[in-house]
Amino acid sequence: MNARVMTSAAAGALLAAAASSPALSEDLTLCWAAWDPANALVELSKDFEAASGHSMSFEFVPWPNFADRMLNELNSGGQLCDLMIGDSQWIGGGAESGHYVKLNDFFDAEGITMDDFIPATVTGYSEWPKGTPNYWALPAFGDVVGWTYRKDWFERPEIQAAFQEEYGRDLGVPATLEELKDIAQFFQGREIDGTTVYGAAIYTERGSEGITMGVTNALYNYGFEYENPETPYDLEGFVNSPGAVAGLEYYKELYDTATPPGASNWYMAEDIDAYKSGQVALQMNFAFIWPGVEADPNVGGGKSGYFANPPGPAGQFAQLGGQGISVVAYSQKQDAALEYIKWFAQPKIQARWWELGGYSALKAVVEDPGFADSQPYAQTFLDSMAIVKDFWAEPAYADLLLAMQEKVHDYVVAGNGTAQEALDGLVEEWTVIFEDEGKI
Amino acid sequence: MTHAPMEKLARATPRPVARRISGLSDRAIAWIFVAPSIFLLLAVNIFPLIWTVRLSFTDYRVNRPNRDVEWVGLRNYERILTDDGIWATMQATAHFLIWTLVLQVLIGFALAFLINRKFRGSDLWTTAIVLPMMLSPAVVGNFWTFLYQPQIGLFNYAIGFLTGADPASFSMIGDVALAPWAIIIADTWMWTPFVMLICLAGLRSIPESIYEAAECDRASKWRQFWTITIPMALPFLMLAVLFRGIENFKMFDLVVQLTGGGPGNTTTLTSIDLKREAFERWRTGYSSAYAVILFVTVFGLASIYVKALNKVKER
Numbered sequence: 001m002n003a004r005v006m007t008s009a010a011a012g013a014l015l016a017a018a019a020s021s022p023a024l025s026e027d028l029t030l031c032w033a034a035w036d037p038a039n040a041l042v043e044l045s046k047d048f049e050a051a052s053g054h055s056m057s058f059e060f061v062p063w064p065n066f067a068d069r070m071l072n073e074l075n076s077g078g079q080l081c082d083l084m085i086g087d088s089q090w091i092g093g094g095a096e097s098g099h100y101v102k103l104n105d106f107f108d109a110e111g112i113t114m115d116d117f118i119p120a121t122v123t124g125y126s127e128w129p130k131g132t133p134n135y136w137a138l139p140a141f142g143d144v145v146g147w148t149y150r151k152d153w154f155e156r157p158e159i160q161a162a163f164q165e166e167y168g169r170d171l172g173v174p175a176t177l178e179e180l181k182d183i184a185q186f187f188q189g190r191e192i193d194g195t196t197v198y199g200a201a202i203y204t205e206r207g208s209e210g211i212t213m214g215v216t217n218a219l220y221n222y223g224f225e226y227e228n229p230e231t232p233y234d235l236e237g238f239v240n241s242p243g244a245v246a247g248l249e250y251y252k253e254l255y256d257t258a259t260p261p262g263a264s265n266w267y268m269a270e271d272i273d274a275y276k277s278g279q280v281a282l283q284m285n286f287a288f289i290w291p292g293v294e295a296d297p298n299v300g301g302g303k304s305g306y307f308a309n310p311p312g313p314a315g316q317f318a319q320l321g322g323q324g325i326s327v328v329a330y331s332q333k334q335d336a337a338l339e340y341i342k343w344f345a346q347p348k349i350q351a352r353w354w355e356l357g358g359y360s361a362l363k364a365v366v367e368d369p370g371f372a373d374s375q376p377y378a379q380t381f382l383d384s385m386a387i388v389k390d391f392w393a394e395p396a397y398a399d400l401l402l403a404m405q406e407k408v409h410d411y412v413v414a415g416n417g418t419a420q421e422a423l424d425g426l427v428e429e430w431t432v433i434f435e436d437e438g439k440i
Numbered sequence: 441m442t443h444a445p446m447e448k449l450a451r452a453t454p455r456p457v458a459r460r461i462s463g464l465s466d467r468a469i470a471w472i473f474v475a476p477s478i479f480l481l482l483a484v485n486i487f488p489l490i491w492t493v494r495l496s497f498t499d500y501r502v503n504r505p506n507r508d509v510e511w512v513g514l515r516n517y518e519r520i521l522t523d524d525g526i527w528a529t530m531q532a533t534a535h536f537l538i539w540t541l542v543l544q545v546l547i548g549f550a551l552a553f554l555i556n557r558k559f560r561g562s563d564l565w566t567t568a569i570v571l572p573m574m575l576s577p578a579v580v581g582n583f584w585t586f587l588y589q590p591q592i593g594l595f596n597y598a599i600g601f602l603t604g605a606d607p608a609s610f611s612m613i614g615d616v617a618l619a620p621w622a623i624i625i626a627d628t629w630m631w632t633p634f635v636m637l638i639c640l641a642g643l644r645s646i647p648e649s650i651y652e653a654a655e656c657d658r659a660s661k662w663r664q665f666w667t668i669t670i671p672m673a674l675p676f677l678m679l680a681v682l683f684r685g686i687e688n689f690k691m692f693d694l695v696v697q698l699t700g701g702g703p704g705n706t707t708t709l710t711s712i713d714l715k716r717e718a719f720e721r722w723r724t725g726y727s728s729a730y731a732v733i734l735f736v737t738v739f740g741l742a743s744i745y746v747k748a749l750n751k752v753k754e755r
Contacts, residue, residue, distance in 0.1 A: 005521065060457065066721065067720075068719060071722075072719065075502055075505075075722070093503065096504075096506075097503060097504060097505065097506065098505075098506065158613065196608075205700065206699070206700040206701055206702035206703070206704075207700030207701065207702075214714065240652060260590075260591065261590035261608040261609070261610075261611055261614075262588070262589055262590040262593075262611040262613070262614055263614070264613060264614025264615075264702065264703055265613065265614070265699065265700050265702055265703075279591070305690065343478060395503075395504070398720050398721055398722060399721045399722075399723075402716060402720055402721055406704070406728060408703050409702055409703060409705075410703075410704030410705060413702060413703040413704065414616045414702065414703035414704030414705075414706060415703075416616070416704055424480045434497075
């Protein structure tokens with residue numbers, strides 16, 4: 001009898017303890033690409049674990065397979081990821097297919113306002129439909145394509161003299177895309193310290209999104225537009241305008257005359273390798289690589305400089321990268337996932353995120369008076385984020401991207417047809433896609 | 441008589457089960473044993489096939505679960521068969537298939553012929569030769585991207601050394617004319633040993649007595665090769681062609697790793713194209729039709745080929 005009473009009392013006490021505990025501690029899984037910023041986020045998230053009692057697991061997939069793997073996960077309603085730092089172009093599909101939780105009510109309840117973030121990142125990473133206050137993600141990692149150059153080579157008197165003699169101007173940060181091409185061509189095949197070096201490492205990758213993320217930096221600045229600003233999905237004369245054709249021809253010339261031999265399928269990793277190993281004078285890449293460049297024993301510590309994508313005849317733009325963080329609609333731990341977002345949005349956490357190598361999109365961080373001087377590339381990051389443009393973020397973005405990959409690679413790398421034919425073909429394919437989507 | 445094995449089986453099984461078994465016919469027992477395999481076959485092979493055929497007549501997209509699915513009849517098939525891009529992909533696949541088969545059969549048979557002549561260290565050589573096929577295709581693809589690197593690649597260096605050309609002057613995986621050969625060379629390097637092993641089995645199955653009889657008849661080595669070796673090894677050679685043909689028709693990983701299907705679409709084989717349609721563009725209905733067309737093509741060609749193989753074996 002006594003034993004039975006004791007057992008009942010113990011069970012009751014356990015139940016009461018369980019009922020009175022403030023919240024269940026969950027094991028949250030965050031999915032993202034496998035790259036340097038992800039390692040920084042693991043470090044940062046330790047603070048969240050300590051503060052919340054939740055534990056964090058991570059699923060990181062290398063960039064070339066990231067979209068395949070994660071979109072498969074979302075499309076199958078998988079519960080692997082509670083939090084997803086998905087690419088900016090997934091936002092339309094994530095919202096319309098019900099993969100992401102809409103965050104407006106949560107933001108309102110927690111006092112998180114999108115006015116506190118860089119506007120381009122809000123449009124790029126959070127909004128769907130674009131330009132409307134419907135938020136599906138919190139800007140997590142600001143990123144943009146920019147350029148890295150070998151400052152130590154540029155500063156050598158003999159190289160400066162040779163450049164001056166050939167082009168009649170000083171060798172320095174290019175003021176236009178044409179100047180950038182001149183500089184890249186100048187370095188192409190040049191002997192430096194007994195080694196043959198080349199002009200520029202640019203994006204040419206065929207399989208995922210590489211060449212599109214590269215060529216748009218030329219297309220935008222020569223006059224390419226995704227659609228008629230007055231009439232959505234009206235492509236003719238905008239995608240294949242004379243300016244767009246000139247931009248595509250520019251990129252092909254840059255590829256043909258100023259890139260290392262064999263650079264026919266290069267994306268972020270190959271560009272980094274070429275630059276760090278001293279093969280090239282210039283490198284096109286997303287800003288996320290800059291902390292790694294600074295820390296590199298061969299090219300860091302002042303040997304490298306950074307500049308925003310230079311202007312062309314139609315203006316100055318740069319391809320937006322970066323991602324927002326979303327709560328996956330299929331997650332069973334949405335409350336804990338929202339807690340993570342609330343924690344991540346705090347200014348002090350965002351400041352620490354920047355310190356660790358993550359590019360915060362919070363205005364309080366990037367507009368801090370000390371920000372521009374906090375790193376050698378900080379000002380370039382700010383300049384670049386002010387000129388961003390992004391690829392389509394429609395639910396059919398993968399279709400649109402693959403068509404562009406194919407057309408551009410076929411012209412730029414394989415050398416088939418003309419730039420006009422490539423862009424006319426792109427208009428045809430995109431039109432069919434939008435017709436299939438019922439948008440036209 | 442018929443019930444004797446049943447009684448034996450019933451005796452060897454626990455009593456309640458035995459009682460149940462002893463009341464069943466041979467046919468029922470056979471069905472009980474075969475049923476799990478048939479169920480698995482239906483669930484894993486036949487049902488997905490029928491489902492794929494059904495999807496091929498729709499505009500279903502797996503990434504749009506909320507969208508209405510429309511029955512489009514033969515439209516997907518019509519679009520595929522009139523798409524120049526897909527025909528270019530088929531051509532690239534045919535080029536890859538034909539040349540890899542020709543090279544692998546010629547080199548594989550030659551190696552088998554050499555290895556078949558017993559010499560000191562022949563076992564060691566056999567082991568060394570089969571090493572490439574033990575590697576993962578992804579590893580081989582990665583490995584060959586380095587070999588083809590214009591500035592540091594050993595392949596380019598070797599070609600430069602032999603021809604006097606500047607190794608950096610050509611790019612095996614970046615040039616439209618060379619990229620199809622780049623994937624053929626890598627696949628041939630990896631899979632020739634497999635063909636060699638099959639040919640070796642064929643050569644070793646030829647009885648020595650036939651050669652001895654030919655020697656007695658004063659047949660030359662050349663004549664022995666053409667009238668004994670080749671005809672008797674032919675079924676094995678054809679088997680090797682069948683295996684490699686099917687494998688290379690669905691080649692994916694090695695080529696993706698090497699060229700990503702580029703430059704342009706030069707090395708985009710049908711399997712790569714199909715994967716893009718199904719899992720990157722998410723056109724499930726369209727890609728189902730594409731898969732059905734490929735299935736019918738491979739199944740038809742393989743059936744004709746197997747019939748020919750059987751005829752050769754009967755001779």
